[in-house]
Amino acid sequence: MTLNPMRQKSNDVLEQASALLLAPDGLDVGALDVGLGHAMGVGIDYADLFFQRTWHEMWVLEDGEVKDASYSIDGGVGVRSLSGEKTGFAYSSQISSDALLDTGRTASGIARSGTRHRPASIQVAAATARYQGVDPLSGLSAEDKIAMLKEADRVARAEDPSVTQVSASLTGVHEVVLVCASDGTLAADIRPLVRFNVNVIVARDGRRERGSAGGGGRYSMERLRDEKVADKYAREAVRQALVNLEAVAAPAGQMPVVLANGWPGILLHEAVGHGLEGDFNRKGSSAFAGRLGQQVAAKGVTVVDDATLADCRGSLSVDDEGTPGQYTPLIEDGILTGYMQDKLNARLMGMQPTGNARRESYAHTTMPRMTNTYMLAGRDDPEEIVKSVKRGLYAVSFGGGQVDITSGKFVFSASEAYLIEDGRITTPVKGATLIGNGPEAMSHVSMIGNDMALDSGIGICGKEGQGVPVGVGQPTLKLDEITVGGTGT
Amino acid sequence: MSQAFNAEQQQSRLEERAAMALDLARQMGADACEVGASVDQGIGVSVRLGETETVELSRDQGIAVTVYVGQRKGNASSSDAGDASIRAAVEKAISIARYTGEDPATGLADAELMATDLPDLDLHHPWALTTDEAIDLALRCESAGREQAGITNSEGASLSSSEMVTVYANSHGFLGSRRGTRHSLSCLLIAGSGDHMQRDHDFTTARRSSDLTSPESVGMSAAERTLRRLGGQRPRTGRLPVLFSPEMARGLVGNLLNSIAGGALYRESSFLCDQLGERLFPEWFSLGERPREVGGLASAAFDGDGVATRDNLFIDRGRLASYMLSAYSARRLGLETTGNAGGARNVRIEAPLASLESLLQQLGTGIMVTEMMGQGLNPVTGDYSRGAAGFWVENGKISHPVEEFTVAGNLREMFAGLQGVGDDVDRRGSIQTGSWLIDSMTIAGQ
Numbered sequence: 001m002t003l004n005p006m007r008q009k010s011n012d013v014l015e016q017a018s019a020l021l022l023a024p025d026g027l028d029v030g031a032l033d034v035g036l037g038h039a040m041g042v043g044i045d046y047a048d049l050f051f052q053r054t055w056h057e058m059w060v061l062e063d064g065e066v067k068d069a070s071y072s073i074d075g076g077v078g079v080r081s082l083s084g085e086k087t088g089f090a091y092s093s094q095i096s097s098d099a100l101l102d103t104g105r106t107a108s109g110i111a112r113s114g115t116r117h118r119p120a121s122i123q124v125a126a127a128t129a130r131y132q133g134v135d136p137l138s139g140l141s142a143e144d145k146i147a148m149l150k151e152a153d154r155v156a157r158a159e160d161p162s163v164t165q166v167s168a169s170l171t172g173v174h175e176v177v178l179v180c181a182s183d184g185t186l187a188a189d190i191r192p193l194v195r196f197n198v199n200v201i202v203a204r205d206g207r208r209e210r211g212s213a214g215g216g217g218r219y220s221m222e223r224l225r226d227e228k229v230a231d232k233y234a235r236e237a238v239r240q241a242l243v244n245l246e247a248v249a250a251p252a253g254q255m256p257v258v259l260a261n262g263w264p265g266i267l268l269h270e271a272v273g274h275g276l277e278g279d280f281n282r283k284g285s286s287a288f289a290g291r292l293g294q295q296v297a298a299k300g301v302t303v304v305d306d307a308t309l310a311d312c313r314g315s316l317s318v319d320d321e322g323t324p325g326q327y328t329p330l331i332e333d334g335i336l337t338g339y340m341q342d343k344l345n346a347r348l349m350g351m352q353p354t355g356n357a358r359r360e361s362y363a364h365t366t367m368p369r370m371t372n373t374y375m376l377a378g379r380d381d382p383e384e385i386v387k388s389v390k391r392g393l394y395a396v397s398f399g400g401g402q403v404d405i406t407s408g409k410f411v412f413s414a415s416e417a418y419l420i421e422d423g424r425i426t427t428p429v430k431g432a433t434l435i436g437n438g439p440e441a442m443s444h445v446s447m448i449g450n451d452m453a454l455d456s457g458i459g460i461c462g463k464e465g466q467g468v469p470v471g472v473g474q475p476t477l478k479l480d481e482i483t484v485g486g487t488g489t
Numbered sequence: 490m491s492q493a494f495n496a497e498q499q500q501s502r503l504e505e506r507a508a509m510a511l512d513l514a515r516q517m518g519a520d521a522c523e524v525g526a527s528v529d530q531g532i533g534v535s536v537r538l539g540e541t542e543t544v545e546l547s548r549d550q551g552i553a554v555t556v557y558v559g560q561r562k563g564n565a566s567s568s569d570a571g572d573a574s575i576r577a578a579v580e581k582a583i584s585i586a587r588y589t590g591e592d593p594a595t596g597l598a599d600a601e602l603m604a605t606d607l608p609d610l611d612l613h614h615p616w617a618l619t620t621d622e623a624i625d626l627a628l629r630c631e632s633a634g635r636e637q638a639g640i641t642n643s644e645g646a647s648l649s650s651s652e653m654v655t656v657y658a659n660s661h662g663f664l665g666s667r668r669g670t671r672h673s674l675s676c677l678l679i680a681g682s683g684d685h686m687q688r689d690h691d692f693t694t695a696r697r698s699s700d701l702t703s704p705e706s707v708g709m710s711a712a713e714r715t716l717r718r719l720g721g722q723r724p725r726t727g728r729l730p731v732l733f734s735p736e737m738a739r740g741l742v743g744n745l746l747n748s749i750a751g752g753a754l755y756r757e758s759s760f761l762c763d764q765l766g767e768r769l770f771p772e773w774f775s776l777g778e779r780p781r782e783v784g785g786l787a788s789a790a791f792d793g794d795g796v797a798t799r800d801n802l803f804i805d806r807g808r809l810a811s812y813m814l815s816a817y818s819a820r821r822l823g824l825e826t827t828g829n830a831g832g833a834r835n836v837r838i839e840a841p842l843a844s845l846e847s848l849l850q851q852l853g854t855g856i857m858v859t860e861m862m863g864q865g866l867n868p869v870t871g872d873y874s875r876g877a878a879g880f881w882v883e884n885g886k887i888s889h890p891v892e893e894f895t896v897a898g899n900l901r902e903m904f905a906g907l908q909g910v911g912d913d914v915d916r917r918g919s920i921q922t923g924s925w926l927i928d929s930m931t932i933a934g935q
Binding site: 400 | 537540541543544545546547548550551553562564566567568569577578581582585587588589590592595620642644679686687688721723726756757758863864865867869870872874875876892893894895896897898899931932934
């Protein structure tokens with residue numbers, strides 16, 4: 001065996017994380033053993049300590065000026081004790097020996113009898129870094145950050161005289177986490193996350209519309225500047241707003257729909273993704289429960305959850321339980337092949353964790369969550385896909401979506417869409433909301449483009465009140481039939 | 490609860506922390522400063538299939554500092570209110586204010602608008618509840634629901650109880666604080682199996698535990714709501730009258746309030762820009778807020794700027810009578826603040842209320858919407874299209890469940906087309922309304 005350079009990397013991250021999380025309050029790795037001991041009370045079969053600190057910065061431009069900016073620091077430790085299907089959870093915004101004692105005793109109170117297990121000896125998790133552990137806030141000076149925002153304002157206003165409002169924001173989060181668990185896991189991660197966003201309002205002939213564009217990922221703010229995103233997203237936001245200014249009411253009823261590549265992959269997130277999270281399947285509350293090995297989508301449909309993509313918004317070097325991020329096939333050629341798991345649900349279902357354990361912060365408990373969820377490319381030429389539709393809808397961009405995982409019903413709303421008439425993309429339409437049933441919609445996929453693309457890095461997924469950054473993607477897709485909810489005919 | 494929480498002590502601690510932050514800001518060169526601090530502590534338990542699932546003790550706190558240097562502004566916040574963290578936050582806020590641009594509208598609300606009368610609104614009613622008692626209540630709730638024939642599975646029942654203290658202080662010398670409690674119990678059940686599963690829930694929430702409805706009634710109601718959804722069909726595509734249940738009508742009121750909020754107006758991102766005085770609803774409809782209601786779920790004597798709250802009438806006999814403004818958004822629009830920094834509080838409808846039965850009669854044949862999905866509203870144009878589920882109504886009688894369809898229209902037309910408001914008022918939120926009957930919307934189904 002040769003020396004694994006990635007192991008070296010993990011140790012570096014661990015040292016940095018310990019220095020940022022434990023050392024300021026006088027703790028060291030030895031304190032973790034003691035903390036775990038408190039959390040492993042009688043009857044507890046697993047416990048973990050999750051240390052986290054985040055530095056969050058946001059700069060906002062309105063009316064051509066950066067009038068508002070904010071900075072926040074949050075941090076603490078969350079302690080979880082598991083006993084069978086039971087979870088005891090407590091947290092503290094102090095990282096100290098006293099806090100570990102209090103939270104550990106509180107969390108382990110979930111069980112009152114049983115064996116007292118010893119935590120396994122600690123082993124540093126060997127994980128490949130999926131992004132650089134940089135502080136994304138420090139790469140640019142305040143002047144540079146403001147200049148980027150002003151550039152967006154200038155470009156958007158120069159793009160078209162009907163632009164009346166431009167707002168732009170630049171946000172960055174520097175997150176440092178360290179996880180120590182009774183199964184011997186010791187892992188740390190430094191997760192940068194940045195995003196640049198532009199919103200515009202355009203007005204013409206008594207009509208007003210909006211457009212927006214943005215993106216980012218797990219890297220430094222410098223890269224946003226070097227990639228000239230201010231210019232790119234300002235133009236894109238204005239283009240979308242101008243399209244919407246011309247839009248007519250979307251039709252109502254069932255019709256074929258072509259979804260463009262990239263962000264429309266929100267379809268997969270809602271129609272498939274949530275229903276394949278381990279907790280819902282263990283509890284039997286998902287429309288996909290008990291269907292492993294069954295055909296749940298049209299042939300040719302392959303959907304994966306992939307935390308390993310370099311620098312992507314949803315990527316994770318290790319998840320919030322210290323499991324390395326993975327590439328997890330969910331649906332292969334239409335057959336359901338896997339669920340997304342955290343340790344609790346994997347253990348109860350007799351499966352392996354898939355690196356999908358995530359939590360909004362130390363003050364929230366872990367759940368199985370998506371990372372980057374996308375459909376692999378097919379063979380169809382996107383132009384041919386559009387040409388194959390006599391009358392239908394072409395949807396390019398979406399606002400948000402939602403799913404009822406039990407009935408399988410999902411909905412998502414287009415923010416840019418067009419009619420397809422006789423195989424050609426024609427008039428823009430507004431107010432097109434798509435509604436369907438997950439497994440049914442996936443069986444209506446009849447053409448899959450060869451142009452798989454990921455979104456630009458804008459997604460936030462909400463589940464039980466917890467928000468986490470995610471990515472989505474897909475090639476151009478044709479659904480033979482889905483309900484479009486406009487007001488037109 | 491194992492963590493002791495002395496609200497009075499927390500209140501004086503936060504008041505002292507806020508005062509310290511104001512002093513520091515002044516010493517470090519801020520011309521004006523405001524500080525918000527809060528602590529929220531609680532217990533949450535959940536049970537599923539008759540077993541305890543989670544026990545969670547929470548304690549969230551934070552302090553946020555806003556400083557003004559001339560007409561420039563900076564914000565910083567921290568989850569820790571220790572001396573060093575407060576100092577770091579103030580320093581950071583001041584350093585940010587060196588870079589932000591001048592804004593003529595920025596700054597504290599005018600000193601003479603600060604609330605001086607701070608009555609006790611009776612918002613603080615802690616519940617001496619042990620973890621075992623909390624689990625027992627949740628178990629009773631879930632079990633009452635699971636006993637109903639046809640319930641096949643459960644996502645469980647949850648009980649939470651929390652106490653919070655909020656402090657706001659600014660360099661006009663204003664210092665206001667309040668204590669409050671919130672207790673909630675909810676249950677989510679599943680009926681049917683395989684491709685034909687349905688879920689629904691019910692909940693109760695109050696400031697006093699004695700105002701909660703019984704665990705059994707919450708469980709049984711959750712079961713009833715779940716069971717009535719089984720066998721849903723897809724409605725035909727077409728234009729139909731739509732009755733929004735009280736919970737869904739609350740969302741429409743929320744859409745209205747968001748559209749008359751100062752921030753949306755000065756950003757031109759509301760379909761109600763420049764509509765003050767215009768008729769939006771029928772003449773019999775008025776809507777306002779009562780922020781100083783004793784014991785109200787959203788009651789407060791001062792708003793997020795320290796300005797005294799007051800009863801506001803936003804819709805007066807159908808017309809848009811007032812926007813909903815903070816000090817900043819008011820300056821941006823050349824108007825006066827309405828004491829709405831932080832939103833509207835205890836929103837009430839003033840209109841003749843009809844029984845649900847008579848609203849259904851009035852509706853005739855159409856759809857009653859009891860659930861909506863997705864975010865299909867364009868606030869700039871008022872264009873509205875959302876996923877929905879509910880019931881088909883035939884000649885004034887509920888016929889069968891319907892699902893997987895959208896309801897679409899434009900809020901402006903929906904408001905103008907309001908035909909009646911029900912007396913089935915849902916009192917579980919800051920916005921309280923009964924059902925709304927809208928004359929005509931586009932349904933997209935099969």
